[in-house]
Amino acid sequence: MMKKIWKRFIAFTLVGLAIVGIAGCGSKDTDNGEKTTAAEVAAAGETTDKTKGGETVIRVCWWGNQTRNDGTVKALEMYETEHPGIKFEVEFSDFNGYWDKLATQAASGNLPDIIQMDYRYIKQYADKGQIVGLNQYINSGVIETADVADSIMETGVVGSDIYGIVSGTQAMALLVNTDVMAEAGVTLPKQPTWDELFEAGKTVHEKTGQFLNIPSGDELNMLYMARAVGQTMFNEAGDGLGMPDETVALRYFTRLKETLDGGYHLSPEEVAEGSNSQLSNFAAGKEWCNFINSNQITNTISQCPDGLEYEIYMYPTEADAIQQPLFLKPSMFWSISKDSGNSEIAADVINYLTNSVEANKEALKGERGVPISSVVSKAIAEVVDESTARINSYVSEVAKIANKIDPPYPAAAAEVAKLISDLSDMVRYGEITPEDAANDFYEQATEILQKGVAK
Numbered sequence: 001m002m003k004k005i006w007k008r009f010i011a012f013t014l015v016g017l018a019i020v021g022i023a024g025c026g027s028k029d030t031d032n033g034e035k036t037t038a039a040e041v042a043a044a045g046e047t048t049d050k051t052k053g054g055e056t057v058i059r060v061c062w063w064g065n066q067t068r069n070d071g072t073v074k075a076l077e078m079y080e081t082e083h084p085g086i087k088f089e090v091e092f093s094d095f096n097g098y099w100d101k102l103a104t105q106a107a108s109g110n111l112p113d114i115i116q117m118d119y120r121y122i123k124q125y126a127d128k129g130q131i132v133g134l135n136q137y138i139n140s141g142v143i144e145t146a147d148v149a150d151s152i153m154e155t156g157v158v159g160s161d162i163y164g165i166v167s168g169t170q171a172m173a174l175l176v177n178t179d180v181m182a183e184a185g186v187t188l189p190k191q192p193t194w195d196e197l198f199e200a201g202k203t204v205h206e207k208t209g210q211f212l213n214i215p216s217g218d219e220l221n222m223l224y225m226a227r228a229v230g231q232t233m234f235n236e237a238g239d240g241l242g243m244p245d246e247t248v249a250l251r252y253f254t255r256l257k258e259t260l261d262g263g264y265h266l267s268p269e270e271v272a273e274g275s276n277s278q279l280s281n282f283a284a285g286k287e288w289c290n291f292i293n294s295n296q297i298t299n300t301i302s303q304c305p306d307g308l309e310y311e312i313y314m315y316p317t318e319a320d321a322i323q324q325p326l327f328l329k330p331s332m333f334w335s336i337s338k339d340s341g342n343s344e345i346a347a348d349v350i351n352y353l354t355n356s357v358e359a360n361k362e363a364l365k366g367e368r369g370v371p372i373s374s375v376v377s378k379a380i381a382e383v384v385d386e387s388t389a390r391i392n393s394y395v396s397e398v399a400k401i402a403n404k405i406d407p408p409y410p411a412a413a414a415e416v417a418k419l420i421s422d423l424s425d426m427v428r429y430g431e432i433t434p435e436d437a438a439n440d441f442y443e444q445a446t447e448i449l450q451k452g453v454a455k
Contacts, residue, residue: 062116111337123408133161164333168369191314216424238410331369412452
């Protein structure tokens with residue numbers, strides 16, 4: 001019988017973050033063989049600073065949509081059934097509100113035991129000692145990684161330790177409404193150049209009225225443009241940009257202006273409106289293509305009219321590219337906070353979410369990306385829906401040609417991303433030229449990164 005879930009919603013800044021307690025009941029054998037279970041760890045005397053009714057309470061937090069919320073809660077309910085001494089309290093919100101709340105919790109020494117962590121922030125949290133190294137749990141066998149590729153494990157490394165276990169892999173993609181493409185009579189190669197995409201965009205808009213929309217809320221588009229020409233967004237030291245001058249930035253801001261001036265880019269007003277809506281502009285029929293993380297495609301397609309024909313193309317490259325810009329990205333990590341009084345139990349939970357075939361087949365279903373365990377990935381192929389199967393196939397194709405991921409972001413990366421967003425808005429509203437935006441970006445981003453290292 002499904003356990004009762006109680007919920008209470010607390011407002012944090014501008015968003016609500018839900019806290020859910022999951023009551024444990026029953027027990028059954030685990031699929032972990034003879035490995036020590038979390039209940040046995042608790043029985044052995046590991047201390048905890050939080051209990052309810054004599055049970056060990058593990059707090060878990062993540063960001064995501066309702067599909068992710070439901071699947072994760074169900075997986076944790078399954079863990080509770082197998083470990084009757086453990087009880088979960090979970091917290092979830094949208095992406096932006098999540099980091100505001102996490103920063104508040106870190107400052108007060110009240111971080112959850114298990115944190116869903118992003119590649120953009122993992123170095124920052126590791127450097128500040130807010131999450132703990134996981135090599136100790138990997139070496140002891142609490143977290144099993146025998147079925148995980150070394151290249152995937154390396155993405156969670158900061159310094160000499162692993163600070164995050166990847167919850168799934170993903171790749172940036174171009175989601176295309178092929179019904180609209182057919183109506184407009186245009187085609188695209190599997191990985192178009194930006195110029196090819198823009199030429200198609202002009203025709204699509206002329207024939208159908210639909211637009212494209214170059215995302216500008218963060219650094220990702222500029223990052224891919226830089227990678228294509230052999231550069232990086234940030235240097236390895238994290239104290240400066242990995243671009244020697246403002247050439248890539250100028251290319252980026254110029255494209256924003258030219259597509260708007262050409263009339264085939266969504267207006268700034270509609271871009272802003274869409275960013276505040278639960279329904280994407282792609283699903284609403286305003287955009288014929290969508291620049292998207294592969295693990296977000298299923299949710300986007302679920303919003304679209306039934307029967308929509310779509311295709312997943314590779315993220316655009318440059319006509320003058322000297323290397324493949326695409327890379328496999330950890331969709332997110334599972335990390336353990338320094339504030340956890342039950343870190344070994346938390347490690348066992350992460351192991352369960354990573355390696356339990358049952359939990360992944362019945363609850364998680366690859367929603368966070370392609371599972372990192374080759375055993376689990378093969379097993380869920382039998383149960384995933386069509387969109388997830390197509391995503392997994394796409395990620396497999398990218399894996400064949402992907403280049404190495406950039407080093408973890410420096411602490412000031414979020415400020416640089418906001419700078420790009422602010423300057424992009426100014427370009428779109430005609431308040432600044434692409435040339436001035438590129439110069440301002442290069443100077444201000446360099447200053448931001450240097451100050452970030454000095455803090």
